[in-house]
Amino acid sequence: MFKGISASAGIAIGKALIYKSQKFNIEKANIDDVDGEIDQLKHSIDATILQLEKVKAEAERKMGLDKAAIFEAHIMILMDPEFINDIKNKIIKEKVCSPYAANEVIKSFISIFEAMEDDYLRERASDIKDVGKRLLNNLLGRETIDLSKLSEEVVLVAHDLTPSDTATMNLEKVLGFITEIGGSTSHTAIMARNLEVPAIVGVNNITMMVKDGDTIVFDGQEGIGYRNPDMHIMEEYSVKKKYFELKRRELFRLKDQATYSKDKRKVELGCNIGTPRDVKMALKNGAEGIGLYRTEFLFMNRSNMPTEEEQFQAYKEVLEEMEGKPVIIRTLDIGGDKELPYLNLPKEANPFLGYRAIRISLNQPEIFKVQLRALLRSSLYGNLKIMYPMISSVEEVRAANEILEDVKRELKEKSIEYSNQIEIGIMIEIPAAAVIGDLLIKEVDFFSIGTNDLIQYSTAVDRLNEGVSYLYEPFHPAVLRLIKLIIDYAHADGKWVGMCGEMAGDLNIIPILLGLGLDEFSMNASAILPARKLIAELSYLEMKKLAEETLILSTSKEIRNFIAENLKK
Amino acid sequence: MLEKLIVIKSETGLHARPAALIVKEAQKYRSKIALVKNDNEYSCKSIMNLLSSGARKDEEVLLRVSGEDEEAAFEALAKLLEGNLEA
Numbered sequence: 001m002f003k004g005i006s007a008s009a010g011i012a013i014g015k016a017l018i019y020k021s022q023k024f025n026i027e028k029a030n031i032d033d034v035d036g037e038i039d040q041l042k043h044s045i046d047a048t049i050l051q052l053e054k055v056k057a058e059a060e061r062k063m064g065l066d067k068a069a070i071f072e073a074h075i076m077i078l079m080d081p082e083f084i085n086d087i088k089n090k091i092i093k094e095k096v097c098s099p100y101a102a103n104e105v106i107k108s109f110i111s112i113f114e115a116m117e118d119d120y121l122r123e124r125a126s127d128i129k130d131v132g133k134r135l136l137n138n139l140l141g142r143e144t145i146d147l148s149k150l151s152e153e154v155v156l157v158a159h160d161l162t163p164s165d166t167a168t169m170n171l172e173k174v175l176g177f178i179t180e181i182g183g184s185t186s187h188t189a190i191m192a193r194n195l196e197v198p199a200i201v202g203v204n205n206i207t208m209m210v211k212d213g214d215t216i217v218f219d220g221q222e223g224i225g226y227r228n229p230d231m232h233i234m235e236e237y238s239v240k241k242k243y244f245e246l247k248r249r250e251l252f253r254l255k256d257q258a259t260y261s262k263d264k265r266k267v268e269l270g271c272n273i274g275t276p277r278d279v280k281m282a283l284k285n286g287a288e289g290i291g292l293y294r295t296e297f298l299f300m301n302r303s304n305m306p307t308e309e310e311q312f313q314a315y316k317e318v319l320e321e322m323e324g325k326p327v328i329i330r331t332l333d334i335g336g337d338k339e340l341p342y343l344n345l346p347k348e349a350n351p352f353l354g355y356r357a358i359r360i361s362l363n364q365p366e367i368f369k370v371q372l373r374a375l376l377r378s379s380l381y382g383n384l385k386i387m388y389p390m391i392s393s394v395e396e397v398r399a400a401n402e403i404l405e406d407v408k409r410e411l412k413e414k415s416i417e418y419s420n421q422i423e424i425g426i427m428i429e430i431p432a433a434a435v436i437g438d439l440l441i442k443e444v445d446f447f448s449i450g451t452n453d454l455i456q457y458s459t460a461v462d463r464l465n466e467g468v469s470y471l472y473e474p475f476h477p478a479v480l481r482l483i484k485l486i487i488d489y490a491h492a493d494g495k496w497v498g499m500c501g502e503m504a505g506d507l508n509i510i511p512i513l514l515g516l517g518l519d520e521f522s523m524n525a526s527a528i529l530p531a532r533k534l535i536a537e538l539s540y541l542e543m544k545k546l547a548e549e550t551l552i553l554s555t556s557k558e559i560r561n562f563i564a565e566n567l568k569k
Numbered sequence: 570m571l572e573k574l575i576v577i578k579s580e581t582g583l584h585a586r587p588a589a590l591i592v593k594e595a596q597k598y599r600s601k602i603a604l605v606k607n608d609n610e611y612s613c614k615s616i617m618n619l620l621s622s623g624a625r626k627d628e629e630v631l632l633r634v635s636g637e638d639e640e641a642a643f644e645a646l647a648k649l650l651e652g653n654l655e656a
Contacts, residue, residue, distance in 0.1 A: 073585040073616065076592055082615040112621060121623050124585060128617075304581055 002203050004178065006223040007189035009526070010198030011241035012176030013234075016214045016227075017154035018207050019145055019161075024136055029097040037091050041084075041098045044138040049078050051134065055146060074131045083109070099139040106132035124303070150174070155216040157206055161188045171195055176218060178206050178225065183469050184502075192220075193524040194278060200225060202466070251529035255286035259532045261514060265540035269531055270326070270522035272500055276317040281525040286532065289326035291448065291522020292387075292500035293318055295371070296334050304342055305367065311374035319382025326383045328425065328448065328498070328522075331371055331400075333357045333389040352456070357390035362399050372407045379419035387448055391426040391433050397443040427500075429453035434482045437489030447490050448522070451501025455479050474503050475556035480512065484551060487517050498522055507534055508560075511567060512550060515543030570635040571643040575650045582625035585616075592616045594649050600636025602646060613646065 031037050056071035077083060083105065090101035106128060113125040137144045147156075150173035159180045174197055182188050182201035192199035198220030210216065210227050217237040218225025226233050259269050270291025271282035275298075282290060298306050298314055306314075319327050334340050335356020348354040361368035375386055388400050401424065411418060426443075428434055429450030441447065451474065456463045458478055461471040473479070483499075490497040498520030503509050505523025510531055513521065521531060546566055553559045579587045595602045595613035602613040604622060610633070611622040624630050632650060634643040 070585065073589045076589050076616040080615045080617050082612070082618050109617060116621075116623055121584070121620060124620060127585065304584070 001224065001226050002178075002206060002209065002218075003225075004200040004203035004206075004223050005182075005184050005189075006221055007177075007182070007184055007201045008192035008195075008197060008199040009221040009244070010176070010196065011217070011219055011237055011244050012155050012198040012225075013217045013237055013241060014153055014155045014175040014215070016157050016210045016212060016216045017145070017150070018210060018212050019147065019156055019158040020207060024103065024133075024140075026099050026103045026136070026140075028100045030095055031091075031097050032095070034092055034095065037098045037101075038088055040139065041087060041091070041102065044098070044135060045078050045084065047138045048131075048135045049075055051138075051144070051146075052078070052131075070127070074127060077128060077131050078135065099136060102132070102135060102139060106136075126303075155218075157210050157216070159207055161191075171197070176216075176220065177201075178203055178210075178216070178218065180204060180206055181466075183463065183466065190502075190524070191274075193526055194272070194274070194281065196281070196526045251533060252286075254529050254532045254536075255284075257286070257532065259288065259535055261535055261538050261540040261543075263539045263541055265514075267514065267518065267535065268326075268498075268520040269528050270328070270498070270500075270520055271525050271528060272522050273318070276314050276321070278525070279318055279321045282528075283321070285525040285528045287325075287525065287528055289328070289383075289520070289522075290318065290322060291328055291498055291504075291520060293327060293329045295330060295332055296338055299332060299334060299340055300338065302342075305370070308370045308374045308377075311371060312377050315375055315378035315384075316381045319378055319384055322382055324383050326385060328385045328387050328500075329375060330387045330389050330427065331358070331361055331368065331375075335360060352453075352462070358388050358396055358400060359390065361388075362396065362403075365403055368400075368403055369407050372404055373411065376407060376411055376418035376422070377416060379422050380417060384419065385423040385425060385446070387425045387427060389427045389450070390429065390453075391440065392430045393432070394436065394439050394443060397426060397440060401443065425498075428486050429457065429501075431458045431482060434458075434486050437486050438492065441490050441493045441495055444495075446495055447486055447497045448520075449483060449486055449497065449499040449501065449504075451479075451483075451499060451503040454482065454501065455503075458482060473556045474506065474509055475559045477551070477553065477556065477559065480516075480551060480559070483513070483518075484516050484547075491517060496520065505531060507531065508563065510534055511538055511543050512547050512563060514538060514540060515545070515547030517544070570633065571639055572634075573632050573643070573647055574629055575632050575647065577624050577626055577628050577630065578651065580626060582628070583619060583622060585620065588616050588619045591619060591646070591649060594645055595642070598636070598638050598642035598645075600634050600639045600642045602642055603633050605631040605633055 052071050052075045086105045087101045090096065090104060091098060109128050110125045113128060114122055116122050134144050147169040150170045153173050153175050155176045156174055157178045160182065161177065161179060176197055177188060177192055177199040179188050179201045180203055189199060189201050200218055200220055200223050215228050216225060217229050217233065219240065259267050268288045270289040271287035272292040273279060273282055273290055274294045298311060315329060335345065335354060336352045345355060378384060391397055423445035425446035425448055426440060427450045428447050433440060452463060455472060455474055459471060459473065459476055461468050463469060463472050487497045496519040499518055500522040504521040505527030507530060514535060523531065550559055550562060553562060577583060591613055603610045604613060606622050606624055612618045632647055
């Protein structure tokens with residue numbers, strides 16, 4: 001049996017695939033048969049090109065011509081006369097084996113590119129690494145695990161999954177994830193919930209315990225699983241799986257209904273998305289809007305800034321698919337735990353307190369303006385709301401709005417149309433912003449509470465640090481009081497408040513949020529229907545009273561128990 | 570031998586995608602085709618070589634073509650380099 005942190009509910013039963021970043025231990029072997037070695041090189045290059053042609057075709061189908069073009073460049077590197085001749089010459093002159101010769105040449109090219117002045121070209125070193133890895137695998141007769149073309153259904157077992165791993169993964173074949181690191185709000189966990197794939201994170205040494213092809217069963221909700229289980233456990237889990245799916249189907253009856261409390265207070269349930277392809281999942285789960293579209297994924301996993309046109313297409317796609325339902329698009333929120341190599345941001349001691357999000361946008365308006373232009377142009381295709389992240393002061397909102405006005409003027413001069421009904425909002429995730437909510441609300445149309453960072457900043461707990469994560473506590477009285485403050489400030493000015501952090505979809509907390517008067521809850525697709533069902537069973541007036549009583553309690557434990565007891569009644 | 574000074578117009582300079590287009594075109598010809606920058610010659614038939622030129626937007630480079638089909642090659646490459654390689 002193995003245990004970890006519950007990351008995404010559901011039961012997975014399937015064969016394990018261990019996904020490791022591959023390391024090469026290439027020894028320098030002397031050879032006599034130079035021709036044989038060169039033949040092997042040729043064969044391996046051909047095989048690699050063939051694989052890349054397939055990856056490219058797959059990428060074209062799934063991500064569009066544009067994203068696939070990079071594989072064309074990869075193929076060209078392999079056909080490059082300079083590259084091939086360097087390897088050949090090394091084999092001939094030094095009488096060394098082809099993997100060693102290839103590795104040396106790859107390394108020398110990597111160091112040439114890494115030494116370049118141009119940021120973009122320095123990044124190309126990673127393309128050469130990528131191609132080199134593939135070629136070396138072929139030379140060594142090993143397989144390159146390519147998550148975009150998994151052919152069998154698997155339970156993926158990894159030390160960690162990067163955003164680019166999950167972005168390129170062939171989801172139809174992934175039954176579940178298990179990773180060694182991460183907590184319930186880590187990237188992998190959030191992604192897994194979005195995709196409705198069962199997942200457990202933080203399972204120590206799982207990549208050592210499990211072998212490829214082992215049978216794995218696990219329960220993502222409980223955070224428990226088994227390797228090669230006996231008949232009884234197998235049976236138990238297949239029953240659990242059926243039950244889970246049945247419950248899910250029941251919930252789907254609520255899909256096309258609006259969200260009302262028992263005493264008919266209407267709230268809105270939105271969905272958090274990262275890419276246009278998540279919209280399908282949002283609608284399938286009955287989202288009444290997009291409460292948070294994280295645009296940073298458009299900027300990640302690539303080596304240069306997305307153009308205005310690329311951004312415009314993505315925003316337009318989401319707006320069109322949502323057919324007039326509200327779509328809150330957050331401007332670039334990079335920095336912190338999300339890096340962009342081509343921005344060349346310096347390493348920081350405290351990235352979460354550093355140069356990130358709106359701070360970058362205001363300091364590098366040339367990036368911000370491109371995004372705003374794309375957003376404004378897309379506004380004709382649906383109900384767009386723009387939201388700025390990481391606001392800590394009134395000055396920042398004003399500065400951002402001024403840039404927005406500049407861009408609007410520029411568009412007008414060029415007679416480019418945009419909607420004049422775009423609401424502007426800000427994320428409230430810094431305690432300072434919560435405290436001056438009465439001042440901030442005058443500058444905008446709405447607030448959206450980002451609870452992951454609000455909890456982290458107000459309790460001074462790094463949510464990614466496993467050593468202190470036990471202090472990361474949504475039921476901390478300070479957190480609940482801040483939320484009340486934010487909602488009251490907005491309502492006093494006649495404006496609405498949403499929430500787009502993990503708390504908004506937590507069934508244990510929703511009753512209090514409803515009672516505090518939250519207007520919009522935005523969550524992962526899979527949380528929407530259970531939330532709608534719960535809210536329909538709750539009375540707003542009762543929850544309002546419950547919230548008031550909760551806010552005078554001293555500890556998070558008392559709060560938790562008090563809510564649980566009252567809801568049982 | 571044919572030569573011509575060319576200003577790189579591609580937004581991102583001679584980056585992977587534009588470079589790939591140039592290599593693809595250059596490989597159709599037998600002539601020796603190169604870009605010259607700071608007295609260094611970069612073969613247009615090698616993507617690594619071309620990339621390592623690090624040529625950026627608005628930079629001036631010399632297109633140099635010599636060989637049996639130099640006229641056709643020169644015309645095709647000049648047209649490509651002077652156009653918008655991003656599209």
